[in-house]
Amino acid sequence: MNLHVFYKLNGYFLWIEPDFSGGLENRFFIPEEKFSEFQDGERYPGEKLNSLGQGLFSSDAQYCFIVSGRYVVFYKHRWFLSLLMPKASDRKALWLSSASALVHEFRHSQKERLLENITQPIDINKYLEVLAEYVFCEHFSLWSYNQHTSVFTCEASSFSCEQNEFIRESDSNGMNSVLADDYVGFEGRSINSGYVKSDSLEKLGIKSLNRIKLSIGNSEKTVAVVNFYSKRDDFYLNERVIGRLRSLVESKYVEIVQVADDQLHELSNSTIPDIEKQSLETYLSCFVSRICEKLKYEACSIFMLDGDELRLKATNDYEKSDAIPGVSYSMDESSMTVRVAKEQRIYCCYDLQNEELNSHRYDEKTEHEASNWIGLPLVDDGVLIGVIRVKNKYVVEDGVKKVRQPRPLNFYNLIKASVILRASIDIFQKYEELNEKLSNQNNFNRVLLHEIRTPISKFNMGPEIIKRSLVNENIDEDKKRKILNQLSDIQVLGGRLKLITDAYNFRDIVSLKQREELPLLQSVVYPVLNITKPFLEKQHDCYIDLDVSSLHSWKVIGDSNLYGMALNALVDNAAKYCRGNDKRIRIYGRYRYGDPYLELSVRNKGFPIAKEDRRKIFDEGYRSDSVIDEQIHGTGIGLYLAKTIMYESGGELRLNCHSDPNDIEFVMVIPAANEGKEER
């Protein structure tokens, strides 16, 4: 059958083979303008037709052509058709009808093939290959877009590129301008228009690019861009085809997002922190390995913020600390940015002011070589805690860098993985805080038990000793004295036990504080010392030198129980942290008539308190290194308790420093009643 049908497509006429054979490479595409010199209904010699350059026509034959809006049909004149259909228009209608049926059949076969392929569970590469073939484009690529970093990452492509020759992720003339234009739909431009500057594409003979922006669901945010490349000049798809392609690729994209989610789930399961067995450092090391294993990255590094600097905490990069040669990080507090500098030139910033993670973006460029390193800031409640970076795409074979077969949405997963990492770091930090609290609480309980074991032992053993002494018929003076001593000790230690348990519950007691006028000596000092003095003398060989004559019967305002607890804590501390042979503890008062406050000092020779520790010693749980080294057990609550009580009572607790660093004096400054009303 001498019939040649050319189907109009994207500014070209495609020759349809009668048997639809031939791959895309062998198809004939003839630019539309080449047909402009042919007139509808005219005859042309074979030589003239061969000017179309396809060698389809025999040179000795005569042909006619018929032009419609959509087809060009050449056919060989046959005498019997002239007889059968003497009118030229009838013959044209016949050939046009035959051509239309052929085109229809051709498109139908194309669609069937497409449907057959895309309904298979095929990977994204194969899927895009089928779509590209359907629209007669030789090549394709799919780039996921990371809104956090404004970076495009190649997820699939029909060709491999060497080193940095393909579209740069950071190329301001590349796909970033697609987003800047924010176009949705068809926009065809010449490869020479500045959209792509790619030697690779030129080597492939690519001359036209069709770029389609993808979004998922109702969101207008771009999640990816798919490119279809043609070797023909100005080969642009029409809007209807673009619409279909977008819908098909978006649906596939959803599918691979699902696959990526599954991968992420796998990653998530394999990186559940074992907070009881792992340290944070061990966890981070495991995480970088898992990231590379599951997401197919070449290397991963995690940096954590330490003060103002980001320090490498874990990596499996063979280049180790030289992961990015010459790159350094610094915090700029005024602008709240992390600045990334290479060779001391800042060229990338993480903006920390915006709380939305989406707002953290690079300044036009990534800090990495194109298609090589990609970094994500790890931000917790708007505060940068670190950076995770991966090296992707390249593998080195025989000393030559080659592009790794991309895995769908590995970068998408990296973003989510970074969320897992942040959450895990958070868990570790909270666990450490909790552990510290528990450890402090355990230590507190241990010391408390240590403190109460003396009274408990006495309450256990003292009565038994008394009982055995009393059953003896001969109770001499010495035995009597011993019995009385036992009873006295039991009494003292009973009082101690009350002071210890009050200190344990001091917050409750403070909340119920009384505010009354009370004589300081009678209500506070003497009741405390009646218990504490004999105890400290016996237990610590400490002697209390009491000089409160200046206070005689002055009254103060507050709660006698709380002041007693504060005084006991200071005296107890003085005995416990006593240093040297001088075991004397001086307790003395100062007051001048009319002053708003009375002062009660507790002073002795103890451990020197360094200047930098003078505030810290009042913090709850704080214990200085020197007393820890000395293995003096304590809860670190005494001074905190005394300070809190004095503050709550409207007074203060002061540390007085003297020329002798061992000379330690704490002063209770107590509100006087009515500016020094005297008890008469």
Place this chain on the structure above:
Amino acid sequence: MKRVLIVDDDKYFTEDLSIFLEMEDMRADVINTADELFARLNDLSIYDVVLLDVMFRKGSHAEESTDLETGEAFYNAFREVYPEKPVIIVSAKNKSEIKIPFDNVLTMHIRKPLTSTIKEVLDLIKGL
């Protein structure tokens, strides 16, 4: 008559323990500080058994930097001089928390506080 050395910084406790031991026809001596304890390390052969507390203030004889409690450090020093001498650790700490190898019959452990008759101590000492 058995001679017992009591090492503890709690003077109320050591006093009562001494009274009990003496009631049982034993002779008890007391050391309350680390300084005295380390100073007398080489003079302790006269004792049949040592009752040793673990947690008390480090003295000037102890090593400068150590994770060991004073009583634990003393035990190590004591064992070098007296490998065969029975030691009863009397502590508020659990056995597992004490950094002392309880791998022989000569090193025993009793939890504080003691019972009112200190029967557990007396049984161990009498069984030696």
